[in-house]
Amino acid sequence: MPQVTLTVNGKTSTVDVEGRTLLVELLREKLRLTGTHVGCDTSQCGACVVHVDGESVKACTILALQANGSQVTTIEGLAKPDGTLHPMQEAFREYHALQCGFCTPGMVMSAIDLVEKHPDGMSEKEIREGLEGNLCRCTGYHNIVKAIAAAQEVMHGRAQALAPAAE
Amino acid sequence: MYDFEYHKPGSLADAVKLLSADPDARPISGGQTLLPALKHRLNKPTSVVDLSGIAELKGIKREGDKLVIGALAKHFEVATSPEVKAAIPALAQMASTIGDTQVRNRGTIGGSVANNDPAADYPSAVLGLNATVVTDKRRIAADDFFQGMFTTALEPGELLVAIEFPIPExxxxxxxxxxxxxxxxxxxxxxxxxxxxxxxxxxxxxxxxxxxxxxxxxxxxxxxxxxxxxxxxxxxxxxxxxxxxxxxxxxxxxxxxxxxxxxx
Missing domain, CATH: 3.30.390.50 (CO dehydrogenase flavoprotein, C-terminal domain)
Structure with a gap:
């Protein structure tokens, strides 16, 4: 049986897989990292977004074997060991950027890649366009966009702390 | 998805050998079209041959009055490449609108052009710019390459290596x-x-x-x-x-x- 060796959230694992095993199956079923969700399984909804070597990808549309040797970050790997949330997670909490929460892990992972790729900051329109690959069936986009707009200021060092959400 | 063997050759010659030896083997690069098709069981390959480790298929470079884009160039790379933006900004703009961010982080120009989906973007740039498709065997003019829905001049086992775009006014x-x-x-x-x-x-x-x-x-x-x-x-x-x-x-x-x- 083929084997995949990859580093997930800083921890290196070697796992037996089939040729057809998807990265998301490896993460959820072999490593029990169930924060990465499977929504549509057709690369449309973005609930399964993780980072592979720093790039956001849909983990339902990459073979586990294609990720061999790579560095993977999932939603479980964002907070510091002491529990301090990543600024994007903190912003999602502060701005109430979730309703049912199913799309949230993918939204957060996509949002971080988006912010990192736009060091000069994004307008609201650019944030909305950048989230094209993530669907929220609660249609709760408005606060997600606000959270990302606030988080980018912290992530780019233009603000020391997250701007509080309006009362 | 049916199971298959997975190969990751390190050279173009090894990839061609694997694909030529087995008519039911399929090349994969970004997999943004192939994997959804396999999930629908539209295709049942005995093996997939991962092209992503082949250096000959990589790179974006200006060569005189041409822009040469390797088959493995991802849509995100084409969209953000300074060479592409300077030589053919319309091509970079097109790449920035393919699929979504995550698809652009995986999908490749070679895969899109070789697949020739009628609703794909890149084929119109290849044809409109009168580009030349370079394979491991020959050079094919865009006018001869695209042959209708999901059909191209590529023969079984033939691999798209790069696309040469003349630089337009x-x-x-x-x-x-x-x-x-x-x-x-x-x-x-x-x-x-x-x-x-x-x-x-x-x-x-x-x-x-x-x-x-x-x-x-x-x-x-x-x-x-x-x-x-x-x-x-x-x-x-x-x-x-x-x-x-x-x-x-x-x-x-x-x-x-x-x-x-x-x-x-």
Whole structure:
């Protein structure tokens, strides 16, 4: 049986897989990292977004074997060991950027890649366009966009702390 | 998805050997089209051959009056490449609108062109810019490469290595997307290269095609007004629940006008 060796959230694992095993199956079923969700399984909804070597990808549309040797970050790997949330997670909490929460892990992972790729900051329109690959069936986009707009200021060092959400 | 063997060759020669030895083997790069197709069991390969480790298929470079893009260049790389932006900004702009961020982080130009989905973006740039498709065996002119829905001149086991784009004086692309799937309903890539005008239409028909009447009109007068009166016949265009052939025919003219506007 083929084997995949990859580093997930800083921890290196070697796992037996089939040729057809998807990265998301490896993460959820072999490593029990169930924060990465499977929504549509057709690369449309973005609930399964993780980072592979720093790039956001849909983990339902990459073979586990294609990720061999790579560095993977999932939603479980964002907070510091002491529990301090990543600024994007903190912003999602502060701005109430979730309703049912199913799309949230993918939204957060996509949002971080988006912010990192736009060091000069994004307008609201650019944030909305950048989230094209993530669907929220609660249609709760408005606060997600606000959270990302606030988080980018912290992530780019233009603000020391997250701007509080309006009362 | 049915199971298959997985190979990751380190050289083009090894990849060609694996693919030639087994007619049911399939190459994979980004997998953004192949993996969804395999999930639907539309295809049952005995093995997939991962091309992502092959150095000969990588890179984007300017060579004289041509821009050479390796088959493995991801849409995100093409969209953000300084070489592409400087030489053919319309191509970078097109790449920035393919699929979504995550698809652009995985999908490759070689995969899109070799697949020749009627609703794909890149085929219209390849045809509109009169590019040359370089394979492990030969060089194929764009006019000979695209042969209708999901069909190209590539033979079984033949691999797309790179695409050579002549650098145009002017080029522009515009498309109307299906509001749900975001695939192209109708798109137009217009280019003037060495004084010659080409107009390639994607999305509207069963495969990418050139619009000769628009090319003639633009050769005489490069302006959106020149194509405004050119009617695309609806015969042979795609008609489905998303839009009739007549609707797509109408869009062809609208998209061509927008593309010329974008080209400046």
């Amino acid at each position: 002017k080029a522009g692309y515009a498309k109307m997307r299906n509001p749900a799937s975001r695939y192209v309903m109708a798109g137009a890539f217009v280019a003037k290269t060495g004084g010659a005008v080409r107009v390639a239409i994607n999305g509207a028909g069963p495969g990418v095609f050139r619009q000769a009447d628009m090319e003639k009109a633009l050769t005489a007068n490069w302006s959106p007004d020149a194509v405004a009166g050119v009617k695309q016949p609806a015969d042979g265009l795609n008609g489905d629940i998303h839009g009739s052939a007549e609707y797509r025919a109408h869009l062809v003219t609208v998209m061509a006008k927008r593309a010329i506007d974008a080209a400046g």
